[in-house]
Amino acid sequence: MTELGERPGGPRALLADRDYLRLWLVGGFANAVRWLELLAAGVFAYDLTGSGLVVAAMTAARMLPMLLVGALAGAVADAVNRRTLLLAGQAATAASASIVCLLALLDLVTLWHIAAAGTVSGIVWAGEMAVRRRMVSEVAGPTRIGPAIALDTVTNSVTRMAGPVLGGLLLEKVGIAGVYFLSALLYFLGFVLVLGLRYSQEARPLRILQIPGDIAAGFAVARKSELILAILATTVVMNAFGFAYTAMIPPIGRQEFGVSPTLVGVLASAEAGGSLLGGLLLASGRLTLARGRLFIAGAFGLMMAVALAALAPWYMLAFFLLLLGGFGTCSFASMQSTLILTEAPPEMRSRLMGIVTVCIGTGPVGVLAVGALSDVIGPRQAMLAMALAGLAGLAAIYLRWPALRR
DSSP, rough: OOOOOOOSSSSSHHHHHHHHHHHHHHHHHHHHHHHHHHHHHHHHHHHHHHHHHHHHHHHHHHHHHHHEEEHHHHHHHTTSSSSHHHHHHHHHHHHHHHHHHHHHHHHHOHHHHHHHHHHHHHHTTTTTIIIHHHHHHHOOGGGGGHHHHHHHHHHHHHHHHHHHHHHHHHHHTHHHHHHHHHHHHHHOOOOOOOOOOOOOOOOOOOGGHHHHHHHHHHHHHHHHHHHHEEEEEEEEIIIIIIIIGGGGGHHHHISSSSOOOOHHHHHHHHHHHHHHHHHHHHHOOOOOOOHHHHHHHHHHHHOOOOOOOHOOSSSSHHHHHHHHHHHOOOOOHHHHHHHHHHHGGGHHHHHHHHHHHHTTTTTTHHHHHHHHHHHOOOOHHHHHHHHHHHHHHHHHHHHOGGGOOO
């Protein structure tokens, strides 16, 4: 395992580290592709079918693998070299995006092809926390985990902000083929970056029959920690109720506000813009609130912003509300990984990050629920109902586990 000791932890020093920089860029490329494809696939599906449920199903196809294989990915990442797993993931996603691009150029692409490519990306993404983000913490070293994860979260925010805008613009100007051409290119660049990565890992044999026991051991560690349980419960609520709002952005943008695909992308990027600003503040080390409090406060902040944005009568008001909500997203996402990577025993960290991925993977349940509600009561009302349910869930967690308040 790479362990590089105590070094300066500011953004400039981290990016001067050759191996951290490579992992940071790989994460940035993968995140950019994820968000531009989500937006483009959602708008493409809505323009084709007019159904919020179909849009939600396209999003769910990409997210469901996290629920199904997240814990497995964590157990495998403890045994198989994480650099090898990262290389395989970049190759698989580059291939699937290339196939969709070719089908689109031949005018043969269907929603099923896009859903299948999304599923491949989702399977690879299921290993993100246990593989690449675990590698980020190892390359940074134990004294720089907080700033390293915060800076990685900033990158996610940048790509979440730029990806939807770029996806909407590409879809509007060059069609779905252009979206997947760029996806394939960025995945290929990520593959090249991982090839040059210096990384070693303590090897242990992968025993297939032992995997269920490894996963169970991770859950046993989680059950013994009040703080880890609170983190996992909050992650479920945020992904099942909070982030489900993203599936409603294409219907709301197109139907309620009547804007172009590019402006739909701008609206989808608003929350990420706020998250970027908040991430820069966290990465600078100037924000010194207790990590647990910052984590739960961020969750409440985003959920409130989503509820208010659902009620906004104007496009710009919805944009600014989601922008403010992004500060909450940043606090939640950054502290989520940091708390797990600092509270869990080193030998259990990949497995626990895999369990976090499973909790994130509950998102498709919320996405499908908000999509079904949208077809019955409308996208605005569906988005509001999910946010209010999420606020109730967060309040219950805050009262149930006082570790978040300490």
